Amino acid sequence: MEASVTAAIADPSYTDRKIVYNPVARLLREADYRNLRERAVACTVPGFAIGWHGHCQDNPLVAVFDEGTGELAGGLEHKNVFVRPQYRGRGLGAEILIVAFENALRHPDEMNSHNTLTTAGRANRVAAHRIAVERAFENGLEVPPEVLDDYPHLTDARMAFG
Numbered sequence: 001m002e003a004s005v006t007a008a009i010a011d012p013s014y015t016d017r018k019i020v021y022n023p024v025a026r027l028l029r030e031a032d033y034r035n036l037r038e039r040a041v042a043c044t045v046p047g048f049a050i051g052w053h054g055h056c057q058d059n060p061l062v063a064v065f066d067e068g069t070g071e072l073a074g075g076l077e078h079k080n081v082f083v084r085p086q087y088r089g090r091g092l093g094a095e096i097l098i099v100a101f102e103n104a105l106r107h108p109d110e111m112n113s114h115n116t117l118t119t120a121g122r123a124n125r126v127a128a129h130r131i132a133v134e135r136a137f138e139n140g141l142e143v144p145p146e147v148l149d150d151y152p153h154l155t156d157a158r159m160a161f162g
Helices: 002-010 023-033 092-102 108-112 119-138 152-161
Strands: 048-053 061-066 072-077 080-083
Touching: 002 023, 023 061, 023 072, 023 080, 048 092, 061 092, 072 092, 080 092, 092 119, 119 152
Parallel strands: none
Antiparallel strands: 048 061, 061 072, 072 080
């Protein structure tokens, strides 16, 4: 399955029996229909813009565009989160999830059920949680102690700089 997902992300025209529709092609169509490129705002990852539409009850979309080329770099379509191969390793996958969760497009619990994650997808979920916790901590928001237990570097840094 993972090889099919990778092939679909690399080539928007790719389909096979394992992937009944290509999420990249579908997101491209929907992003154009919803004018997400024009409505995109600056992403926390420099050089990219991010746009979204919808809510949990319908088919939410998140699309990330390369500001230089206008090309779709990645996104979320239904529960499919992807970053195209040439854009990987920049933190876009985590940003897609954070935008989806912060804007009530998807609930984290919902994303955990009936969802096939690649190895990179699982790492992406972990990174998104870590980044969200770090941002909350840096902004002085209350983070439950049981969550901070998983991120001792945050409390160690606070104690060091008092």
